Amino acid sequence: MTSIIIDRALRATCQTFLHGNGPITPRVWMERMLAMPEIELAGDEYNVGPGIDLLQAQVAGLLGKPTALFFHKAVVGQQAVLFAHRERTGRRLVAVHPKSHIAADESDAVERLSDLRLVRIGPDDAPFTLADLQGVKEPLAAVVVELPLRNAGFRAPSWEDLVAMSAWCREQGIAFHLDGARLWETQPFYGRSLAEIAALADSAYVSLYKGLGAPGGALVVGEAAFLDTLKPWRSRMGGNLYTAFPYVLGGLYGLRHFLPRMGDYHAHAAALAEALSTRDAPWAADRVMCNSFRLVWPVAAPALANALERMARVEGIWCFGRVIPLPVRGHCCTEMVVGDATMAHEPDAIADRFARLLTVARG
Structure with a gap:
């Protein structure tokens, strides 16, 4: 299935980045x-x-x-x-x-x-x-x-x-x-x-x-x-x-x-996956094996993509660059990569943001 790419032009207008190291110009x-x-x-x-x-x-x-x-x-x-x-x-x-x-x-x-x-x-x-x-x-x-x-x-x-x-x-x-x-x-x-x-x-x-x-x-x-x-x-x-x-x-x-920080990125990713497990939010990997993991969203891909673009446009928050449809009806996934930009936000705060994003996507 073809991924839905979030409008990359919006990324340049955002002030807050939850994913990776943020934009590198x-x-x-x-x-x-x-x-x-x-x-x-x-x-x-x-x-x-x-x-x-x-x-x-x-x-x-x-x-x-x-x-x-x-x-x-x-x-x-x-x-x-x-x-x-x-x-x-x-x-x-x-x-x-x-x-x-x-x-x-x-x-x-x-x-x-x-x-x-x-x-x-x-x-x-x-x-x-x-x-x-x-x-x-x-x-x-x-x-x-x-x-x-x-x-x-x-x-x-x-x-x-x-x-x-x-x-x-x-x-x-x-x-x-x-x-x-x-x-x-x-x-x-x-x-x-x-x-x-x-x-x-x-x-x-x-x-x-x-x-x-x-x-x-x-x-x-x-x-x-x-x-x-x-x-x-x-x-x-x-x-x-x-x-x-x-x-x-x-x-x-x-x-x-970046190399000396890989242990911190991995620990932050594991903490974020744990924080997500306590909320009505996307499902994270049961065991995080690097600084990245997959999030499964119980919502259709177009709905999540629209919510992500709205959050970027209205609130200036960049979460993910693409949404991947899944074979299971009404489900999609995104990839969460923890880097310097992610480290600026506590896992609980990011989990709360993702829970709210899911609510918006469900509309």
Whole structure:
């Protein structure tokens, strides 16, 4: 079902933001970059430069891997990983969840651009497990686990399931890759270091723009010899940008400013879910696994979208950017992302606001 996008022009007119870090304008990005000491470094050209070197070294160190490789776009980085495993193993099959980003949000890129084939495993509303993997009877080139699984409500495997899948893949000689688009945000849920989580995988991707607030960019971490095989694929897919300094400086800023706050964001998200459970309000996840969770509203999507636009227009409050219809009649959902803007409001106050919003939507 098609999501209803809330009029983005209204966002610029709002004074109060309950979702994420609030609006980040080009001016805000430029001011952050100009305040960075790294602004004095020599510029990068075609993925070579001191800023990119510094960023790659910092991310590799945080994730406990020998090296990291910068990509302008995660879609390119993860395709490069899978194409490299295809070449290395001669195998064509990759196990993914049916609601993973690779399977659901990339216009079938992997299968249209190569002879790789995706094996979609696991239930619709939860991550797959070792039992699902063991049910695949054909040889796999790689297994991709998305942390967390956004399209299933930001769900993550248990630590025990993650360890079991990692061990099985190593026994079978199958590459284990983490789609860590929100790995930064999921780390507090596991209560283990980023390096401990990444140690389970042969390679992992992390985003610079989701949790870290950069204008864009991504990195893949792993063994140096393997990452060297990704460089030709990066070039083939248009990844040799003349300069990427906005992404690089934005990523360095995010590592410094946003990464240390991930534990606070997760705790605030859990407190908000708990506060919502005591009200006639949207239903939140029973267990919050990162700084984000899904809210289910017992009202039709158009009615909630109208109420959200009215709140933005009349009260200057921005809650969510889109409303997602659900197959259950008279129900829809939104995604709640906790960031700096959310932290300015107590969970009880936000829960009261959402309860009132539901009342307005019911009309």
